[in-house]
């Protein structure tokens with residue numbers, strides 16, 4: 460998804476692809492296959508690049524340091540990136556910045572987990588600090604009796620991160636971009652809806668949010684970017700907690716274009732992909748204004764329909780204003796394979812905009828015959 464933005468600006472992308480079949484290979488002409496965990500591959504791949512960046516956070520920190528030592532211009536750098544790679548490092552950093560964290564602790568074993576739950580109350584959210592995504596690596600532990608069921612996780616990784624389960628009204632995302640010279644720009648805070656730990660829908664901006672909370676969340680994101688030395692695009696996932704504390708708590712950081720920013724492709728003057736390129740190249744950042752009063756992004760996961768294009772005639776006819784982004788991935792149940800963006804003409808019509816975007820996504824996901832037509836209400840999904 461960064462390729463169209465690079466092409467428009469005349470930049471050449473080179474992608475280190477994990478395999479011949481990954482989506483990026485069909486989008487970028489220069490896409491050698493290699494292993495991002497292999498330093499020799501990385502060094503060879505990096506030769507002659509103006510800047511090296513990532514579309515996921517799993518490149519080992521030590522490799523990034525070696526690349527920098529070899530003269531590669533890496534953005535975001537390893538000291539910033541580690542806060543998106545490791546949730547324990549991130550929680551400590553948020554405490555250090557005195558920004559609002561849920562109650563948390565590093566827990567080394569089941570006994571620690573039980574002690575944390577007894578102190579903060581059950582349920583507890585237990586997280587793998589590294590390697591998780593889309594809710595994989597997040598588990599709800601409902602009671603002290605239940606805690607023993609997580610012995611397997613402690614064997615796989617220790618310590619783990621334990622957090623109090625937050626009573627939030629909705630989830631939010633504050634996205635910013637920052638250049639190496641320290642220019643930063645934020646998009647308005649958006650409302651994100653997760654289903655089973657996976658981002659399902661985004662509404663930009665977050666409607667009816669308290670102006671104070673929106674400003675504080677945006678400022679928190681900019682402060683995190685500045686203080687941690689973040690370069691490129693960063694998403695700060697938040698829990699909205701009206702009337703409690705600052706009105707929000709920080710969930711996690713992502714240092715790259717993020718699912719909660721896909722709406723910017725069609726709904727903002729500058730997309731997150733273009734902004735990321737500008738930022739890592741230390742160029743002036745683009746305007747982040749919305750192109751309409753409300754923008755909805757609806758993801759579609761792999762479902763019944765294997766032949767996505769067969770559904771295009773019906774899907775595209777159902778909503779001419781919708782923009783379909785299809786990742787060219789093999790269809791597997793529950794796998795993110797695309798999203799739909801739709802810019803609305805009035806914030807008061809948000810329910811209709813959601814419904815129309817959902818209809819397009821459902822038709823593609825399920826095939827014409829099984830298309831669902833009703834979007835969930837905000838109450839059902841918040």
Ligand SMILES: Nc1ncnc2c1ncn2[C@@H]1O[C@H](COP(=O)(O)OP(=O)(O)O)[C@@H](O)[C@H]1O
Nearest residue numbers: 584591592593594595597622623624625653656
């Ligand atoms: N402390 C918490 N309290 C309540 N819900 C949580 C908490 N932490 C995570 N969740 C829920 O689980 C989802 C995934 O957790 P997250 O830490 O963002 O993991 P991932 O890296 O998989 O995105 C969140 O979007 C939220 O819906």
Ligand SMILES: [Mg+2]
Nearest residue numbers: 593696710711
């Ligand atoms: Mg998350």
